Amino acid sequence: MPDIYLPDTPKGSRFGWPRPARLEEFKTRLEARGLATDRIVFQGLNQDLPIIRIPIDLPKYRxxxxxxxxxxxxxxxxxxxxxxxxxxxxxxxxxAQEVQHELLLKLGRLSDLDDYFEDTTHKQVNPLLLDEEGFVVNGNRRLSMWRQLLHDEPQKYGHFEHIEVVVLPHATEKDINRLEAQLQIEKDIRADYSWDAQANMMIAKMERDDIKAEELCKLYKMKDTDFAQLLDMRAYADEYLRSRDKANRWSEVSSQEHTFQRLVQSRSKLSGVGRKEIFKEAAFALIDDPTAVGRLYIAIPELAANLDKVVERLASEMDLDTDAPDDGLEDLFGGGLSDESDAQQTGLIQALKDPAQRAQAREAIGDVLETERQVKKDVKKAGYLLDQCAKANSYLTAAAKEGLRPESKLTGVAKQLDEIETRVAAIRAYLAEHA
Structure with missing residues (x-):
């Protein structure tokens, strides 16, 4: 790998002074007498820590x-x-500090911090919290906003040239994690953290800091079931993004929290590895473009509830290649894809993974779900039986009139007619007994 030029930060840069300069400034400022204090619960103790004023360029982002x-x-x-x-x-x-600044600005604008602090009457109220090295533990977004406003219009926002901070005593990473949870997560994680950011943070803490899941649940006051669901949601979102060649493009799914929540909840209720895989791939196809089914958080559970009908419809309409390489699906089914059902499931999974067939799949799924919604609305009506028979007659009339053409697809038609005749026989038997 070629050498990369990575410049250090000179004193006076917007993104933090060098470490020796930071520590020297802290030492000088903390020697002043009569400093105001801020009470912090830290390391299990109520600590009254001095507040100091420092140049805004001094701290570094965490x-x-x-x-x-x-x-x-x-x-x-x-x-x-x-x-x-x-x-x-x-x-x-x-x-790294420059890029982090831009990311924090993006978050600040999403939460309207920029609009708030653009009003010059809104000045700093609470001190930022820094660790002993000068990295911001609490207040990163505010700092990025103040720096940007000062940089863009120094005369208008000169009140941000110096900021108030509290420098924490020596601490371990675990101490910082506890404080971060106390100050941020407990009160506002739902408001300020997107679901994917929360999940990725948890994964990072487990992998980077070797914190166990049980400890994270306790630290962030989460039920173990909610924690497990969050990580499952992340796993499915990660798989979806990778399958669409969008690995780590989390902004693509950040607004789909309820969709992936319903996906996890619905898939867990299904039986059979193959059916679960078909459901997942069908759900992924809907996420690509939900216009065919409306609100995804409603459509996903409906897809699971009507999966057999969806499978039947897709199998009759999509181009299934049951002889194609299974891409590891044989292992998914436990080996031995010997019967026709398993071969059909494998072909359907492959078809749903085919970008060229996803639009057709969405349309078919949308038709099935809309039909089932209408059935639910109509089923309580006294004339439901007659209405459904009239609709079936209308469809069959149209099929006989318009569908008997040389180019019509005939595969599966005989099976559909057999099933129709079975249903007709059941209705006739009921009429003979009750009419």
Whole structure:
């Protein structure tokens, strides 16, 4: 790998002073007498820590930031030329701090922090919390906003040239994690953290900090079932993105929390590995373009409830190649794809993975779900039996009149007619007994 020029940050840069300069400034400022204090519950103690005023350029952003967890991996996915350890390597480096600044600005604008602080009457109220090295533990978004406003219009926003901070005493990463959870997660994770950022943060803490799932549940006051569901949602979203050649593009699914929640919940209720796989691939096809089915968080459970009818419809309409390579599906089914049902399931899974057939699949699924919705509406009517028979007659009349053409697809038609005759016989038997 060629050498990459990674400039250090000079004193006076917008993105943090060098470490020795930061520590010297802290020492000088903390020696002043009569400093106001801020009470923090830290390391299991109520601590009254001094508040100091420092230049806004001094602190550095904390790269291990839960809110930017998804944005960081997406940024690396989009910008493949960047060094892969941009956010996991040396946090002192200027290039990492600059990118983190832009990501924090993006989050700040999403939460309207920019509009709030653009009003010059809105000044700093609460001090930022820094660790002993000068990295921001709490207040990263605010700092990015203040820096940007000051940079763009220094005369208008000169009140941000110096900011108030509290420097925490020496602490372990576990101490910082507990404080972060206390200050941010407990009160506002639903408001400020997208579901994917929360999930990616949890994964990072388990992999990077070797924190067990049980400890994270306790730390962030989550039920173990909710924690497991969140990670399952992330796993499906990650699989979906990879299957669409969009690995780590988390902004593509950030608004689909309820969709992936319903996917996890609905798939767990299905039996059979093959049926579960078909359901997942069909759901992925709907996520691509939900216009055929409406609101996905409603359509996904409906897909699971009517999966057999959907499978039947798809199998009759889609181009299934049951002789194609199974791409590992034989292992999925436990080996031995010997019977016709397994071969059909394999072919259907492959067809749903085929980009050329997904639009057709969405249309068919949408038709089935809409039909079932209408059935639910009509089923309570006294004239339901007659209405359905009239509809069936209308469809068969149209099929006999318009469908008997040389180019019509005949595969599966005989099976459908056999099933229709079975249903007709059942209705006639009921009429003979009750009419």
């Amino acid at each position: 790269l291990v930031n839960g809110r930017t967890a998804s944005l960081q991996v997406e940024h690396l996915a989009i910008n493949a030329d960047l060094r892969p350890d941009l956010f996991t390597g040396d946090p002192e480096m200027w290039d």
